[in-house]
Amino acid sequence: MPKVYILREACKGVVDCDICRFVCPKDVLGKSDMLNRKGYFPPEVVDEDACTQCGNCMVYCPDMAIVVEMRKAKKAAR
Amino acid sequence: MSSVEHPLRKYLRPSVEATTFCPGCGDGTVLTSILQAIDELGMTMDDFVFVSGIGCAAWIISPNFNADVLHTTHGRPIAFATGIKLNLPEKKVMVVSGDGDLTAIGGNHLIHAARRNIEMVVICANNGIYGMTGGQVAPTTPREARTITTPYGSLENTFDISRMVQASGASFVARWTTYQPRQLTKSIKKAIQKKGFAFIEVISQCPVQFGAKTGAGSAVEMLEMYRKSSISVKKAVEMSPQEIEDKIVTGEFIDTAKPELCEEIARLKERIRGEG
Incomplete structure (x- = not known):
């Protein structure tokens, strides 16, 4: 199960926005080479193992384009 | 397409695909x-009735929230919200609008709603400029900032909205920046539960107008500036006015219990009926 999902079509791009990569303490996210339908480059997960599921990217994202599987939810699922 | 959905997506209208904000906007x-x-x-x-005025920040709730939403005339959301609250006192009324709407054109409504202490939550997204109309100087623009109507720098002093609302008599006043969304969420929770006028000012980045015109830079550069220059209320008390000048004082300024207008009206009705 991946920890970080990028909802590509909701994103407004790392070129103009880039807030997710700024607030990530572990540099989990990089830039995707594929445009979305609106013509923005969304981020992509490059280093998933480094992710601590702090949820910063999900909380700060202005476009609700990132979903992080939070640690508490994972425990409850087990 | 992934089948994963954002946990807060259920509160938005199904027809909403994306917000209308520019990339990097704090709204x-x-x-x-x-x-x-x-x-x-x-x-x-x-449980809510949402009211917004005119401006970028008014678009936070208006086409997006799957609720009863009133998108009103410029500067008047608090006047509409007062009417709604007096007629539907069991509903929570929330006003979300920008600094130009709430303080520039609708300043008197804000002052007098705070003075009356009517129960509502007012969230003011303060980007320090008239963003939607192209970057003109606003009452909240920092001194000496260059905008398209002040090409040599603004000569006017900046409006301290939170202090003004606190002085007007509000029960709850807080100020946060968009770099502190977790603290902001906590304050919004307190404000919703507050019996009385609750005001939250959010210093929000506008990279397209404010950032480009005043030289504040991109969304990330502005967030970095918020991180560096925001200080807590407790710290600010110990500092001199000169030291605080360039800082953003964040935190909860006031949280008190005062007589609330809707309750006072209900009590008045009871009293008059009892006597008559």
Whole structure:
């Protein structure tokens, strides 16, 4: 199960926005080479193992384009 | 397409694909914080009536929230909200608008709603400029900032909205930046539960107008500036006015209990009926 999902079509791009990569303490996210339908480059997960599921990217994202599987939810699922 | 859905997506209208904000706009973070607060309180959208005015920040709720939403004339959301609250006192009324709407054109409504201490939540996304109309100087623009109507720098002093609302008599006043969305969510939760006028000012980045015109830079550069220059209320008390000048004082300024207008009216009705 991946920890970080990028909802590509909701994103407004790392070129103009880039807030997710700024607030990530572990540099989990990089830039995707594929445009979305609106013509923005969304981020992509490059280093998933480094992710601590702090949820910063999900909380700060202005476009609700990132979903992080939070640690508490994972425990409850087990 | 992935089948994963954002946990707060259920509060938005199904027809909404994306917000209308520019890339990097702080208003989206305010939107998420409001929804997060409602979600954490376990409330539904039916408990609320949302009111917004005109401007970028008014678009936070108007086409997006799947609730009763009133998109009103410029500067008048608090006047509409007062009417709604007096007629539907069991509903929570929330006003979300920008600094130009609430303080520039609608300044008197804000002052007098705070003075009356009517129960409502007012969230003011303060980007320090008239963003929607192209970057003109606003009452909240910092001194000496260059905008398209002040090409040599603004000569006017900046409006300290939170202090003004506090002086007008509000029960709850807080100020946060978009760099502190978790603290903002906590304050919105407190404000929703507050019996009285609750005001939250959110310093929000506008990279397209404010950032480009005043040289503040991109969304990330502005967030970095908020991180460096925001200080807490407790710290600010110990500092001199000169030291605070360039800082953003954040935190909860006031949280008190005062007689609330709707309750006072209900009490008055009871008293008059009893006597008559």
